[in-house]
Every structure is written in C-alpha cells, then in structure tokens.
Amino acid sequence: MADQETQHTSEKIEEQDVVQDAQHDETQADAGGDALQDQIEQLTQALATAKEDAIRAAAEAQNARRRAQQDVEKAHKFALEKFVNDMLPVADNLERAVESSKADGVEMATVVEGVELTLKTLVDALKKHNVEAVSPEGEPFDPQLHQAMSMIEQPDVEPNTVLNVFQQGYTLNGRLVRPAMVVVSKS
Numbered sequence: 001m002a003d004q005e006t007q008h009t010s011e012k013i014e015e016q017d018v019v020q021d022a023q024h025d026e027t028q029a030d031a032g033g034d035a036l037q038d039q040i041e042q043l044t045q046a047l048a049t050a051k052e053d054a055i056r057a058a059a060e061a062q063n064a065r066r067r068a069q070q071d072v073e074k075a076h077k078f079a080l081e082k083f084v085n086d087m088l089p090v091a092d093n094l095e096r097a098v099e100s101s102k103a104d105g106v107e108m109a110t111v112v113e114g115v116e117l118t119l120k121t122l123v124d125a126l127k128k129h130n131v132e133a134v135s136p137e138g139e140p141f142d143p144q145l146h147q148a149m150s151m152i153e154q155p156d157v158e159p160n161t162v163l164n165v166f167q168q169g170y171t172l173n174g175r176l177v178r179p180a181m182v183v184v185s186k187s
Contacts, residue, residue: 086125093118126170134169134180136162145169147179151186159187 097114100106123133134145141148141160149166157163162182169180 083125083129086128087122090118090122090125093121130173131177132171134171134176135165136169136180136182137165138162141182141184145171145176145179146182146184148184149181151184153187154185157185159185161185 093114097111097118100114101108101111126133136142136146139162140158141162146162146169152163154161154163161184162180163185164183166181166183170177
C-alpha cells in the first residue's frame, strides 16, 4: 500500500508538474503573444509616422517647386523693370521736345538742343545696361558685326574698309543685337 501511495503521490506530482508546465507554457505564450502584439503595434505606429513624414516631405517639395516656378515667372515678367525705369526719362524728354516744338515762336536750335540732350540720356541709359553702339567707320569690314549695304570704289582707301555708317549696330553684353549697316570700299 505504501508503494501505491507513493506511486499515487508520484502521479499527482507529475500531474501537477504537467499542469504547471502547461500553465507556464500558456503564460509564456501569452507573454510572447503580448510581446509580439506590442511589437506589431509599435511597428504599425512607426509605419504611420513614416507615411506622414513622407507625405509631408512630398508636399514641401511640391511647394518648393511651385515657389521656384513662381519666382522664375516673376523674374521673366519683371526682368526689364530696371531698363524700363531708365527709359522713362527719355520718353518724358521726347514728349517735352515735341510739345515745345509746337509752341509759337520756338527756335529750332532750342528743340535740337533738347533732342540732343535726350539722345545723350538714352545712350547713357543703354550703356548702363551694357548696350554698346557699333559704329565702325574707318575700320575693316567685319561680317560678324556689320552688314554691307553697298560697295564703292575708293582708290585711296584699303579694300573692305567701312566708309560710311548708315545705321549703328548694337551689342548687349558683347553679343550682337543688331549689325551696323555700312558702305564698304572695294578695290
């Protein structure tokens, strides 16, 4: 009987061990499941944050592109503003010259002097904006800067020399805007 009791006690201890192991496994599984659930929640939150950051960054990039495009449009639209402001006094002076020429008893010398001053104002404003006149009289003909309108025989001048300038040419920052219209000597 002592053997049976010992065996029965052993079986009970084994049963208790099995139950404890099962409970321990369940607890570990629950703890592991809870840990996995916590990790999934953390990763889900990190993903949501990353998505928000990506959307925000894309919106900021789009706004920067839009602002840059607007800046370029404004630069194109108002690029000549300084030039126009420098040309307005020329227009004002020409209007005054026309008005004064219509007045009774005005001498033409006064009108001519006013127009000459206006021309000087215009030339100064052009120079201020790097517009240079090309007036090549007496220089060798350069087809890159000059346009020959006619050729005249001149025995006392080298061939291909500019004899006369019909219309001045202009360059802007060294780049030809309009060639000078010239008369060239021929041999």
